[in-house]
Amino acid sequence: MTVDELIEQSGDATAADPAWLGSDAHLALLSDALEPAFGLSDVSLEWATPGEPSFWERATRKIKLERPVPVPALTLAELARLTVLGLLHESFHAQYSTSFGSYETRKLALDSRLWRAADRLFQVFEDGRVNALGVAADPRLADHLDEFAEVAVGQAALLAGKNGSGTSPASARNQLFFAVEAYALRPDELQSLNPDVSQALSELAPLIDSTKTGTTEDCGIASVQVVDAIISSTLPS
Numbered sequence: 001m002t003v004d005e006l007i008e009q010s011g012d013a014t015a016a017d018p019a020w021l022g023s024d025a026h027l028a029l030l031s032d033a034l035e036p037a038f039g040l041s042d043v044s045l046e047w048a049t050p051g052e053p054s055f056w057e058r059a060t061r062k063i064k065l066e067r068p069v070p071v072p073a074l075t076l077a078e079l080a081r082l083t084v085l086g087l088l089h090e091s092f093h094a095q096y097s098t099s100f101g102s103y104e105t106r107k108l109a110l111d112s113r114l115w116r117a118a119d120r121l122f123q124v125f126e127d128g129r130v131n132a133l134g135v136a137a138d139p140r141l142a143d144h145l146d147e148f149a150e151v152a153v154g155q156a157a158l159l160a161g162k163n164g165s166g167t168s169p170a171s172a173r174n175q176l177f178f179a180v181e182a183y184a185l186r187p188d189e190l191q192s193l194n195p196d197v198s199q200a201l202s203e204l205a206p207l208i209d210s211t212k213t214g215t216t217e218d219c220g221i222a223s224v225q226v227v228d229a230i231i232s233s234t235l236p237s
Contacts, residue, residue, distance in 0.1 A: 001036040003088055003144060010080040021076055022047070022067045030065070030087055038091035045087075054086050056093035063090045085148040088141065092130035103220025114227050121180065121223035125211045127152065128184040129219055132212045149185045156181040165191045172197050172235040180226055184208050200233055 009029065013020045020026055027047055034040040048054060048064040055064050065087055068079040107118050131145045157164040160178035162171075169175035172194050179201045182191050187209070193201065204226055211219045 001033050003037050006033045006037050007081050007084045011077045014076045014080045018076055043094050054090050056090050089148050092134040096130045096133045098216040101217030106224045118223045118227045122220045124181050124184045125219035129211050152185050153182045167194050171237050173237040176200050176230050
């Protein structure tokens with residue numbers, strides 16, 4: 001089974017029975033595809049608890065996958081497709097994510113009010129890293145991973161609100177945080193930014209780029225450095 005075939009089967013099953021989406025039968029299909037479609041022979045799969053995002057649990061070799069629920073903005077077929085793409089992404093975490101190393105210790109050097117921001121960038125840098133490794137291993141997956149990353153950028157833009165794309169953000173410093181997220185996920189798709197923010201991003205870009213060929217720990221260390229650079233910048237907040 002290929003990823004494309006799994007997407008097709010998921011769409012067909014959802015069309016035949018809308019209640020199939022997010023069901024035990026849906027989970028069973030995805031679980032059966034772990035080895036043939038994703039090359040994972042020693043990993044188990046569960047639905048995450050309601051409202052919880054997908055994540056890879058390294059200690060237990062388990063993927064917790066966000067359970068799809070109907071939303072007005074997407075068709076059921078689109079939700080089924082995004083669920084497969086989410087599993088594809090988590091499969092790369094299973095293959096490529098390693099120890100956090102010294103990240104937690106280094107994070108403690110930041111003001112505690114910045115820990116959440118550092119964790120967020122750590123996650124984004126690691127997502128960008130494993131996606132890049134996945135494309136390098138199988139270039140045929142590039143379009144799927146770009147699509148998944150684009151959804152993540154859209155979610156970051158929603159969280160950023162008035163500090164998302166545009167030349168007149170409410171807070172240039174907060175827009176830089178969004179710009180770093182977007183660049184880490186889709187470096188090939190530049191956002192419209194305030195000129196000062198664009199310049200600040202260009203100065204951080206080499207550090208962000210270095211995470212693509214680094215380790216999970218490198219992503220964590222870079223997130224601490226970038227958060228410190230953002231909070232120390234002269235951009236208006």
